[in-house]
Amino acid sequence: MVVLLTTAGVGPAIAQQSSGQVVGQPDISIDTSAGKLAPGTSVKLPLSITNRGQIDRAGPQQYESRVTTARGMTMTFQDGQSPIEVNSGPVAVGNVPTGTRDVSPVEITVPENLEPGVYELPVEYEYAYTRVAEFNTQSAEYNDLTRTRTETLTIEVDDKPQFDVVDVDSNAQIGDEKDVSITLENTGTEPARDASVTAQSGTGQLSFGTDQSQSSTGYVGAWEPGEAKTVTYRASLTPDASHRSYATDVTVAYTDTNGIDQKSEQLTAGISTAAEQSFDLENVSSTLRVGEDGEITGTVTNTGPNAVDNAVVRFTDQDSPNVIPIEQSVAVGALEAGESTSFRLPIEVSSEAEAGTKSFDFGVQYRNSDDEKRQYDKLSVVTAVAPERDQFAVDIEETTIGAGNEQALTVEVTNNLNQTVTDVEARIFADDPLSTGDDDTGYVESLKPGESVTMSFELSAAESATEKTYPVSFDFRYDDERGNSQLSNTIRVPMAVSSSDGGGFPLTSILVVGSLVAGAVGVLWHRRD
Template sequence: MKRNTVVVSVVVLVLVTSGTAGFAAGATPTADAAGAQSLDAGAVGGSLADEGDGTIGTSLADGAATTPFQTAGQELPFVRGSPDLSVSTASPTVTPGQTNELALQVTNDGDLDVGMGGDARAIVTTARNVRVEADAEDTPLTVETGTVAIGSVTEDRPGEAPIAVTVPEDVEQGTYEIDVELEYAYTRQQSGGVTYDRSATVTEEVEVEVSDDARFEIVNATTDAQIGGEGMLEAEIENVGADTARDASVVLESSSGGLAFGESASDAARIDELAPGETRTVRYDVGFASGAPVREYALSGSVQFETSEGLQRADEAISAGVTPGPEQRFAVDDVESDLYVGEEGTVTGTVRNDGPNEARNVVVQFAEESENVIPIERSVAVGTLGPGESDEFRLPVEIGGEAKAIDRTADIAVRYRNAEGETRAYQDLELLFDVQPKRDQFLVEVDDREIETGTGTEIDVRITNNLDETVTDVEARLFADDPLDSGDDEGFASALEPGESTTMTFDLEASGSGTAKTYPISFDFRYDDADGNSQLSDTTRVPIDVVEGEGGFPAGIALGVLALVALVAGGVYYAKRR
């Protein structure tokens, strides 16, 4: 018991001599679970020697709460002090006619009354749970932001509280004061294992300046662009401020993927000078995505300018909306084709203007590349089409020789001029057409296809134009291999209309030594097509039957015997003469 009394006496002596607390009569130490000595908070009371701040476990004299704290086995330094908060703003200028964001900076120039610096200083100079609330009751300004919590503010780590301040359009230029209330908690004193926490409220004033610079509004914005097209956007900019703006750069930006300024989301236009109350029109090239909805598209922007004093300023809060016209649309109907693998042909159809506006100088053109579908002409003119009007078009096409005979598609576009003469294009169109298998350009028929060995004959060949166009200067050529041969292997026709036939006659001989069986002869044709281009047809083969001659020796053997008889007779005659 005496040992415990001595410990308490020593603690009391230390606290009294340090001026931090006095113990209530009957206070006794208690032991924690670890066996460490600690004070019973319910039995300990005291006051700050220099302030009479209350007792541990009760309220301070000024109403702030105190909190006892002790860490077993750890001796904490004695330190006393407090935060000293102030508020300022680096950009105090606000603009009339809009809600401005004002960044309030909270700094702390703490006071250390007793104790050493370093970590101990931060214990009592840190403002914790700082809450910022601004008020502009005595001004025409309105603070739109409520309480902002910014956490702890230390001497080397300021805090920032952004607030929104609305400034009326007609407010007088000048300086106004905003009251800023700061609420926070802090540790007033720490001694041994005991800390004294307080809360505090301070009010600061921040001056804001209502600008008398030039300010800008977009009073009207229009565009002649339609959905799926490009056009001009015109924005009327008015200087609603009190100063002349010079060398102004007006930047507009779209946050929608449906509206673009060329290849970018923004663009800038320049105004040399704009006096207060003056309006100027700036123009931008814009485009609206195909399929985008017809609605108002939001535009935001800024104006960088020079004041009359030569200072650089910016108005970052201009905005507007613009509505495009409905998309100019076209449709394609009645698509037909006469296309064959390896040939030229045409794709025909009807293009219709579905409105809403007249389309001038309409042109239908291919919009994609293909190895097997080769446009002979990439575009064809149709003419002017009013809303609801239609007209036919014909696209000449060549189908490659390696193409497949299948149904095919091709993307096409309709290019036209609007009422202002500006070129526009509609690309959401597709042609569906079929390609027929490869065919012979000329049909070849031989009625009498039989020839005897060792004889010659004339064969009549009927040639039919199997194309869908008139051909001219048709030159036919016959080709034969042993045992067949021809001494007259060419034929000619000046012109053949589609489906028209003509008969050409050729000589054909069969060698006497040939074997009786079927042999092929071939024809090809060189001709001029309907466009005057020289073409060479594919080769057409026709079977010819070679047969043995009727009765006697075969013609070849008979000729050999006759030659031998003539030779013997000649020898006898010569011998008799001698």
């Protein structure tokens, strides 16, 4: 091809040489600095192109540059003629002036079973160039050609250890610490000495060892070609980790046969996981009430995936200072996956607590298959706390007393609590114009929940008492089921004072009547329906 170019002017070189010819051509070579490669690896093959340029007849610089530049260069790798596999198509290089330049690397694969040695990889390249530039003061003509050549790259496959992950045995579980075993094989042609295998986590949800490190290294020593080695790591997964498999980077550090420390290519091991060990609380009910002891009962179910031993239901709430567990936990024993059992936790609710619907945190502590203690804390119980009530109910048969009279009061006392109380001492109080006599206390050894007892007390009204209703008060000191001495709320009941002939008896009459029934039991028992 001959190209005629007319110029409006010429540069300094043409001013010195008004006409003539420049003859030359590119001189291309292609090289790689990959060094020694290992079988079974895929690498980016670094490439460089050198154009030394050949000038057969010199002339102005602009024409010399034209005839030595390779324009629109492309490269095609002929991997069909080589055991080396090229994982890309033709490479567009562009214009290549004289000098050396790097081009984009090409990904190649060295087959795993390729024997160590030196291999050739043919590269066909093509470019356009100008062979002759003929010029004068008015114009220039170019003889443009296209050239196709083949270069041969030398690839050296090294004689060295090579490693592959061949098996992963994972017991990893969300929210627990378990063993993970990774097995690797030396698929290379040379032994490795003083080898160690490092597993590196790529996420904060997966860690290794008791110190929760992101990596862990196991020493395996000498490693012959074809030999498999297994390294076991202690792997932990956080409770909020996703239930999926996790990729772990694995590298082998070793000393080669020349005594030089080496490190393998980075490998990947997939760690499968089991779901978090979990539990559920169902059929929950409670007898909680402000100012009283109660209990929370329900059913705990092991929702899997594993059987557990020594399971314990625990009250773990820290946000309810007025709700105090009498027993912090209750043991329910071994539970197979899917198995359920009942539980009961005694709870004290202080008088400072507020009634209403409450949510309390619970947990289940257990031992896993490695006999290690674990706890599942994602449980809550929603239940009602009933308003405070009087510990005892008081019912007086006589509700009226005459001014100036003294009267015996028959009082029915009922245990309102959800527990049996013992050593119960009742006391009556009254303010002027009412007053109590010497018989102002009553006693009963024990009262079951809902059980009632009848007690007798003395009450008198001053002659000057105004006809109206006055309060009479009772309180009770008793021992609860835990043996703690308690003092009840003060219970106030109304007592009406009438004129002197309106009710009651003079004290002398009461004493006479009392003598007639000497020996009778003063405290009568019955259970409220």
